[in-house]
Amino acid sequence: MPEYSVVGQRLSRVDALDKVTGKARYSADINLPDMLHGKVLRSPYAHARVLRLDVSRARALAGVMAVITATDASGDQLAKEKAIFAGQPLAAVAAISPDIAEEALDLITVDYEELTPVIDVLEAIKPKAPLIHPNLYTESQTGKTTTPSNISYHIEFKRGDVEAGFREADVVLENTFRTQTVNHGYLEPRAAVAAIDLEGKITVWTGSQGIFAARAQIASFLNLPLSRIRVVPVEVGGGFGGKNTLLLAPLCALLAQKTGRPVKMVMTREEDLSASRVAPASVITLKMGATREGYLTAVSATFIYDDGAFPQRLPSAQGGSINGLGPYRIPNLKIDGYDVVTNKLPSVAYRAPATPQAAFAVESQLDLLAQALGMDPLQFRIRNAVEEGDLMPNDVPFPRIGFKETLEKMAKYLEQRGKPEGKNRGRGVACGLWRGGTGSSATHVNMNADGSAVLIVGSVDLTGSRTSLAQMVAEEFGIPFKAVTVVSGDTETAPYSDISAGSRTTHQMGSAVYQACQDVKAQLTRLAIPRLGVEGVLPGDIEFTQGCVRIKEMPEKFVSLADLARQSIGSSGEGPITGRGSVRVAQPAPMFAVQAADVEVDRETGKVKILSYVAAQDVGLAVNPTLVEGQMQGAIAQGIGWALMENYIFQKGVMQNATFLDYRLPTAVDLPFMATILVEVGSAAGPYGVRGVGEPPIVPTLAAIANAIDNAVGIRLKELPITPEALFWALREQEKSK
């Protein structure tokens, strides 16, 4: 591996000081003169016809400046004839204070006719189920059905002969696994501020995962050209996929447009939990066969995802099934995946969308197969692990990947560590694949007259990407990290970037940054060569180190970047040095995670204590190992919550536990020490071989915990969350059956 000087360093995040001191500016921190406050009226019913919506009394309230309803805008931000989930917005109010806005909501009269809500995903797919969207037809690889249905997508993957595969198997098991609706649990509830200028141009500050996607959503809602909206980045207090979708900002922009004044909207935590967006619940049935040598022969699977009230933009079942079964060689397979709408909160992407659910099923099932075969579960996975050239379930071959290396590092680590000793203790391992998201990214890099550099990106920084991208610039130019300023541009000062999602930012914006740096280096090289005082120097002979352009073989022949930058703008120059990079990464670099949990089960209470946790991951190259480890640990924390605690409790489709007291997230006391093992099998697609980092580490966690519990107390729970109560009753059953 090449030696890098800034890439690979554990540097502090550029936003660290602002964040730890509270100076960082989030949407809700924006205050403008004459600002109004907006509030949203939401449906109390999961499924109801709206017979009458009368906002006249609210409009008449002193201090109310505007009330908007579905008739004021396009798109489905506001319900019109029918509410299809509890919490769906029907109207929004802008008033001179939050209290008056709240009061105005009470003055809006809505007459509802309650309709039967479709709650259970297995009921929803029945042919006679009430239809949530009368014009929703099932999309599949072969087209659309002609009969409306609650199934939005049907995905099919086939390979080989599944029945023949099962006949070859020595063991065949079939099981159904269930996960529940969970929340992203970001720290910062949704918020937005919008202002309008004299020419009707609207500026929006909102914590989103993509300023350009935000601009497009707002423009489409308001029916305005893109050039009439400017979205300014603010710090984002967690997104995890949830903030790809804007909920408040379009309403806020419309209220600003209606009133001509700035408007701020901030969700309460209760609103954000009960009325925003969630990750889909799932029901996954797997039939899998293996030989006694431990080779998988066939898989037949059904993946059903509960997408809530709106079809997802991308089918959950597609991503979930490919990622869930992708890590293994499966000669014969038949997958049916269904995305289903119900009268519950709409699902959106949540960290490795649809994949932790799938991996919970697949990795639990693999453990059961290993048990049946009497094999070590990790060795069983190693035996079936995919390598470069193997096919994913959708028959796309893997490029260079580091799955085997990651499995082997984990095996070695666990061997050195030894098994957890003691009663009711056990270890679970699980694996996870995240294929990675694709997208477009562009950037500009400018050289200052003193040889320092500025990097301008329009990608949102969720996980430290500003820092890692700045490290790349410093690396390329051979200048100190502190000499690179990284700017989060807005939709007008930065070139386009797709959303920060799919673990793509450092990997793909990184490629654009690398390209922009090469553009700048070519310009500097052209200026430098005549100044080096050596005949016949070619660009390939040049290197950038210690703030200078040097001849590689004659490091005493150099000229400083500062000199060249000054020259470029001086009388003998050709113009300021500025570079651009622009990429579309269509084939991302797949990422693998392997994790092991050691747990202890309290047989009295059913409570699971996680004794220790270890996570290995192929990150290609860790640009900033501290930030990589932080993402891994954060993902595991979320996975532990999903496995053991988090759950939406619905009654007639209405969430009943919309506080962080009742919707339990793991806290510091729930979390173990998490060891991290960084595997660096360079990807061909990323600069320096980097792969994405953020999503893979949540994928195996759910199953690793379930597998560890089974290993500890011999109880296999196939439904999440494995709350103390659930485990308590299972332990009672176990005692009884002894």
Added chain:
Amino acid sequence: MPEYSVVGQRLSRVDALDKVTGKARYSADINLPDMLHGKVLRSPYAHARVLRLDVSRARALAGVMAVITATDASGDQLAKEKAIFAGQPLAAVAAISPDIAEEALDLITVDYEELTPVIDVLEAIKPKAPLIHPNLYTESQTGKTTTPSNISYHIEFKRGDVEAGFREADVVLENTFRTQTVNHGYLEPRAAVAAIDLEGKITVWTGSQGIFAARAQIASFLNLPLSRIRVVPVEVGGGFGGKNTLLLAPLCALLAQKTGRPVKMVMTREEDLSASRVAPASVITLKMGATREGYLTAVSATFIYDDGAFPQRLPSAQGGSINGLGPYRIPNLKIDGYDVVTNKLPSVAYRAPATPQAAFAVESQLDLLAQALGMDPLQFRIRNAVEEGDLMPNDVPFPRIGFKETLEKMAKYLEQRGKPEGKNRGRGVACGLWRGGTGSSATHVNMNADGSAVLIVGSVDLTGSRTSLAQMVAEEFGIPFKAVTVVSGDTETAPYSDISAGSRTTHQMGSAVYQACQDVKAQLTRLAIPRLGVEGVLPGDIEFTQGCVRIKEMPEKFVSLADLARQSIGSSGEGPITGRGSVRVAQPAPMFAVQAADVEVDRETGKVKILSYVAAQDVGLAVNPTLVEGQMQGAIAQGIGWALMENYIFQKGVMQNATFLDYRLPTAVDLPFMATILVEVGSAAGPYGVRGVGEPPIVPTLAAIANAIDNAVGIRLKELPITPEALFWALREQEKSK
């Protein structure tokens, strides 16, 4: 000339609505939480030794957060041992209110020892004159002198044999002309706001003519790297060269650094008039000979500029003499130019720096020669006017220029109009050359997904350049003007640009914009060609019109920019479309102005009434004729002030008339109707042939007025301003001598 659709249109300025409604944000409009207010202590003496400077009582005043003196910084922003002009800063205070800051100034004790001030520029150059800067040596083309002197520059130009030239002449005249110190007269007094973040990085908002130059000045004063300073553009209420030099911003940044809090500083009008910067006074002696056929044979000239307390960055005498004598073919010449320091306010650039003064002398002298020869003054100028290939006084040949065309258009206009009729009425003509400034400019252009575009510039918009640059983008892409958003980036979001000065912005940033557009168009063309459905289409076959890329010969074969932009970021794209342009224009396009004033003199009072005014100018191509005409008319207004009213009245070097009541600027009632004639002789250097516009029209005005007065009443005044009083006494002399 090619047909353009957006370039050449009279479009409203993009900043028009904000400016007419008062929404535009100037430095003094910036208010930040916890902001302090800064004030400056200034020397009351033009020349004095500082024996003691005691700030302890000021520091001790409640509410004072910092007091800075010369020992806190580098550079000459604060006087140390000696004050060399009245108004020179000695200390600055930051306090919680402007009143407390003012009170603190009173508590600072300074003991001065008064020194003899050097006021008169002709005294200053005498060998025995007191030295203002003991280490100032005279720079000339051949090096530096070894004896210190008050002469900072000595410029010499020689050609042919001057004595022989005078012998060939039929008429030889020698005269000395004088102009006084004048002010830029911008509407917005100087102001700055500075804030510092937790990492010590300083952000500055100040109305300057160049954000990057501002950053460099502040960084140098604070001894910080460029990357530790961010300068954010605000609207500028007039600069005219004065705001190339920052006075408050460095002090403000230092006070922010000392206090850790934001600091605002705003000059009063009195402060700005009496203690900031001015245009130099001049004493110019010209000996000129011509044949009776009206051909100039020789010029011997001395140009002396009074630069005030600091040497100018560029010698006034150099620019003044080249521009002043540049319009004419002079076979034999000998020019000596001197820049001299005195204990008066420092001079800086003021609209066509040093040139109106020179043109006042040259163009007055030409009228006197024409009179002596009995020739029409305009025809005399036409006879001697330079053309492409002719040499400037510094022997640089002119590129393609439109001087003759401009003279001829003026001659035709005046012929059609007829002479002013009536007693005491007369007409004066004069010409002006501005060679143009050079500099570096870069820009980025991004394409939005709907085919609209964003232009990012770091050049300061003083005269409507955002609008004219946006017109170029709309022209290049064949999209409506409204579809172009132009952003004034800050020193981090925009690539480098030199100052907006030298009439270079539309011309040179225009070249960068044009280049960036070609970069974008090449990317769009590459995407478009395969989509046009025609074999063998080459980039040269493509044109951009009506929001589409078309085949020139088959306009029905097209694809929209919106489609291409969407494609670029979609799954079949290659990345977002973004372009860069970067230029260094070393050879600007010289600009010529020809003006005629019709005046009437009131023999009772000496008051001059300007009956009408006509200005012709070769602008290459008027990107926005309304904005071009506005600049021409604004310059003439300033020239009229200079000719008839404006004057610094000094007593022992201290300005005595520091208000707009006592320092008279022309108001609307003083100004005539000004007709404008745009001549469009395209320059090879600018996009669309554009030349600069802002500076040439002030160059001839001073002389045109003086020549008109002479033509009206037969009185030749060789010193400005020609106040009613001056003319009154001259008229009395004239009566007496009759």
